[in-house]
Amino acid sequence: MQSPIDSPALAIVGGGQLARMMEQAAVSLAVPVHLLAEGPDVSAAQVNPATTVGDYRDLATLRGVAEGCAVVTFDHEHVPPEHLRALDAEGHACRPGPHALLFAQDKREMRERLTALGVPCPRWAPVSDAAGLDRFAADGDGYPVVVKTTRGGYDGKGVWVVEDAGAAAEVFAAGVPLIAEELVDFRRELSALAARSPSGQVATYPVVESKQENGICREVIAPAPGLDPERAAEAEMLAMRVAAELDVVGILAVELFETADGRILVNELAMRPHNTGHWTMDGAETSQFENHLRAVLDLPLGSPRARARWTVMVNILGGEVGHLYDAYPHVMARDPGLKVHLYGKAVKPGRKVGHVNVYGDDLDDLLARARHAAAWFEGRLDDDVDPDDEDRDDVDPDEWDRGSTGE
Amino acid sequence: MQSPIDSPALAIVGGGQLARMMEQAAVSLAVPVHLLAEGPDVSAAQVNPATTVGDYRDLATLRGVAEGCAVVTFDHEHVPPEHLRALDAEGHACRPGPHALLFAQDKREMRERLTALGVPCPRWAPVSDAAGLDRFAADGDGYPVVVKTTRGGYDGKGVWVVEDAGAAAEVFAAGVPLIAEELVDFRRELSALAARSPSGQVATYPVVESKQENGICREVIAPAPGLDPERAAEAEMLAMRVAAELDVVGILAVELFETADGRILVNELAMRPHNTGHWTMDGAETSQFENHLRAVLDLPLGSPRARARWTVMVNILGGEVGHLYDAYPHVMARDPGLKVHLYGKAVKPGRKVGHVNVYGDDLDDLLARARHAAAWFEGRLDDDVDPDDEDRDDVDPDEWDRGSTGE
Numbered sequence: 100m101q102s103p104i105d106s107p108a109l110a111i112v113g114g115g116q117l118a119r120m121m122e123q124a125a126v127s128l129a130v131p132v133h134l135l136a137e138g139p140d141v142s143a144a145q146v147n148p149a150t151t152v153g154d155y156r157d158l159a160t161l162r163g164v165a166e167g168c169a170v171v172t173f174d175h176e177h178v179p180p181e182h183l184r185a186l187d188a189e190g191h192a193c194r195p196g197p198h199a200l201l202f203a204q205d206k207r208e209m210r211e212r213l214t215a216l217g218v219p220c221p222r223w224a225p226v227s228d229a230a231g232l233d234r235f236a237a238d239g240d241g242y243p244v245v246v247k248t249t250r251g252g253y254d255g256k257g258v259w260v261v262e263d264a265g266a267a268a269e270v271f272a273a274g275v276p277l278i279a280e281e282l283v284d285f286r287r288e289l290s291a292l293a294a295r296s297p298s299g300q301v302a303t304y305p306v307v308e309s310k311q312e313n314g315i316c317r318e319v320i321a322p323a324p325g326l327d328p329e330r331a332a333e334a335e336m337l338a339m340r341v342a343a344e345l346d347v348v349g350i351l352a353v354e355l356f357e358t359a360d361g362r363i364l365v366n367e368l369a370m371r372p373h374n375t376g377h378w379t380m381d382g383a384e385t386s387q388f389e390n391h392l393r394a395v396l397d398l399p400l401g402s403p404r405a406r407a408r409w410t411v412m413v414n415i416l417g418g419e420v421g422h423l424y425d426a427y428p429h430v431m432a433r434d435p436g437l438k439v440h441l442y443g444k445a446v447k448p449g450r451k452v453g454h455v456n457v458y459g460d461d462l463d464d465l466l467a468r469a470r471h472a473a474a475w476f477e478g479r480l481d482d483d484v485d486p487d488d489e490d491r492d493d494v495d496p497d498e499w500d501r502g503s504t505g506e
Numbered sequence: 507m508q509s510p511i512d513s514p515a516l517a518i519v520g521g522g523q524l525a526r527m528m529e530q531a532a533v534s535l536a537v538p539v540h541l542l543a544e545g546p547d548v549s550a551a552q553v554n555p556a557t558t559v560g561d562y563r564d565l566a567t568l569r570g571v572a573e574g575c576a577v578v579t580f581d582h583e584h585v586p587p588e589h590l591r592a593l594d595a596e597g598h599a600c601r602p603g604p605h606a607l608l609f610a611q612d613k614r615e616m617r618e619r620l621t622a623l624g625v626p627c628p629r630w631a632p633v634s635d636a637a638g639l640d641r642f643a644a645d646g647d648g649y650p651v652v653v654k655t656t657r658g659g660y661d662g663k664g665v666w667v668v669e670d671a672g673a674a675a676e677v678f679a680a681g682v683p684l685i686a687e688e689l690v691d692f693r694r695e696l697s698a699l700a701a702r703s704p705s706g707q708v709a710t711y712p713v714v715e716s717k718q719e720n721g722i723c724r725e726v727i728a729p730a731p732g733l734d735p736e737r738a739a740e741a742e743m744l745a746m747r748v749a750a751e752l753d754v755v756g757i758l759a760v761e762l763f764e765t766a767d768g769r770i771l772v773n774e775l776a777m778r779p780h781n782t783g784h785w786t787m788d789g790a791e792t793s794q795f796e797n798h799l800r801a802v803l804d805l806p807l808g809s810p811r812a813r814a815r816w817t818v819m820v821n822i823l824g825g826e827v828g829h830l831y832d833a834y835p836h837v838m839a840r841d842p843g844l845k846v847h848l849y850g851k852a853v854k855p856g857r858k859v860g861h862v863n864v865y866g867d868d869l870d871d872l873l874a875r876a877r878h879a880a881a882w883f884e885g886r887l888d889d890d891v892d893p894d895d896e897d898r899d900d901v902d903p904d905e906w907d908r909g910s911t912g913e
Contacts (some may be wrong), residue, residue: 399839
């Protein structure tokens with residue numbers, strides 16, 4: 100791809116909203132993007148002129164997109180590792196590389212590696228049958244325990260909380276590789292984001308609190324309210340160390356449990372811009388999307404500092420209303436400081452179709468404003484999210500979901 | 507154009523950097539953009555998939571681009587008014603409309619209208635020959651005076667400072683319509699930006715100071731340092747009033763002289779996002795590009811408030827260095843807080859190819875950082891722009907150019 104400023108071109112595999120927001124950041128840096136999209140109208144394809152529609156599982160298709168691009172990066176972690184190795188060998192630097200992505204693709208590999216590094220994780224073990232699961236439960240506090248597929252899912256799911264081994268019988272019968280994990284008594288979920296370049300520079304964003312509902316990220320508060328500064332530093336150091344040890348290039352998101360007894364445990368890893376970093380688009384000096392681009396291009400990283408005391412992000416999920424644009428007059432008139440980011444996606448129930456950011460000094464006010472806007476986009480009233488009903492220092496963990504699906 | 511969120515589509519005429527930055531803002535709002543570009547590789551065409559290459563002076567071409575778009579807006583003010591009236595009549599709302607754009611297209615119309623409104627302007631008069639120019643000079647303090655073409659330019663220029671009528675002989679002989687204006691003894695140039703929607707909502711940005719060199723905007727400081735709050739309010743009110751009286755829709759930029767004796771006079775009008783508003787991309791709660799889109803789509807306007815005490819913008823002009831990307835490692839490593847916006851334009855001497863923004867509390871530090879980065883992109887050292895050499899409260903007007911070309 101030609102660049103008037105002699106920038107190397109970047110190939111992005113996957114046409115979701117993460118690629119779309121990377122493209123938006125690429126405009127300011129004047130970095131040409133060649134997109135491999137699942138369809139002609141997907142989120143990122145709508146706003147990028149150099150788009151190939153094709154299957155990321157096909158090596159020839161990947162080669163065609165990488166042609167003329169110095170670097171290949173990703174909207175998701177699903178590209179087959181052998182294809183990434185082939186591209187790498189042909190001179191298209193895959194960032195993150197297949198050796199790093201493995202730990203975001205396979206939960207058993209991730210747990211084994213983090214355990215070997217001494218990184219605190221929930222108690223875990225590979226399991227393949229009911230007897231093994233019973234042994235795992237007996238070694239701890241008994242049931243319930245969490246059962247996870249190591250890669251992808253089974254029957255549309257990848258995580259189960261089971262009360263006894265019988266509840267997992269069907270999954271065992273299917274023969275998919277599984278691990279068991281303790282059901283962590285967590286106080287809340289946190290997320291630590293780091294950007295890392297091939298030359299080893301790392302920038303970490305302030306640690307945030309994320310709230311999941313039904314396995315989907317619902318809202319993020321930056322920085323995590325009331326987080327002990329030592330815990331925050333520990334989480335940032337952990338993200339930096341994992342990024343370096345696993346040789347991650349680009350954004351690494353480390354989803355964390357803060358346990359009831361004050362420990363930090365790693366829940367999941369993601370190696371791409373992450374939903375828990377969308378607040379950075381308006382709340383940080385450099386967005387996670389710009390820093391992902393800078394990292395994979397081996398450019399010096401931008402400042403990850405927060406620009407406001409608090410930034411709140413609330414996701415907009417597909418709801419009752421089909422026409423998101425119809426919500427603009429209300430939400431924009433009500434709140435001139437609200438930042439709206441829609442992904443150009445048609446509404447389907449539960450689908451992430453956008454997010455809103457607000458920033459300022461009064462956290463309760465910000466939560467109320469962002470929740471109201473998201474609710475309005477979703478076609479519901481937000482009586483149920485009155486911030487006065489909620490004491491931020493004493494969150495009921497039963498309200499919270501576990502096993503976020505990330506993104 | 508189809509929109510998954512049922513947004514109206516927007517046609518943008520002209521493929522320069524202003525259109526490019528509008529497109530970047532349109533990504534977050536998920537507003538589809540159909541671009542009419544001068545060539546396949548111009549700045550805005552590089553980042554927009556729905557682009558028609560053609561001539562904005564051709565009505566059929568304009569019709570083709572407007573087809574399926576609810577609103578037509580502009581990267582520049584050069585579209586023939588009769589074409590705009592035709593599009594308007596066919597149901598494509600032109601915003602700003604031809605009746606407003608006239609006052610950005612024709613300096614005599616602008617001066618007549620502003621004078622009728624009682625808006626303070628430099629002393630001016632239409633002139634068509636040497637005798638008329640001598641009379642204009644004699645009515646004031648004599649020569650030098652400023653001669654301007656009312657529309658476009660002559661021999662590549664549109665503004666001359668002349669010491670006697672003989673110096674304008676060639677222009678008079680060419681028969682182009684001209685006006686004469688007093689040579690204002692200005693202390694500095696200011697700019698007041700307003701966004702106005704068809705339903706009449708107006709938002710004004712903080713008044714900025716702009717520094718011109720050779721008729722090109724070089725740097726902008728937001729807000730204008732040391733500006734009397736009453737003067738600032740007067741300038742904002744003036745922009746609001748002009749926007750309303752002229753029925754401007756979108757961004758209106760009012761370029762102003764602050765005179766040595768403390769008055770505010772209107773220099774030029776522009777009806778589109780403006781170089782003196784580029785600081786808003788990182789320095790305001792809503793960028794001028796987003797507010798231009800919101801205004802022309804008749805959506806409620808976003809907050810124009812500044813996010814930092816000071817924001818400094820410095821333009822990057824084409825200089826010695828052909829490869830702008832090569833400057834990234836230095837400028838990014840030296841200043842992680844610097845925000846870079848390049849336009850994807852090949853370097854030509856004096857051509858605007860990008861800008862940098864920095865924000866913070868220490869104005870001298872910000873000026874030094876932004877000037878250093880721009881100088882580095884331009885392939886020169888910045889010894890000549892040491893902020894310690896300059897007293898911001900006592901700027902030498904001889905350093906400054908007059909008659910900015912806007913954009």
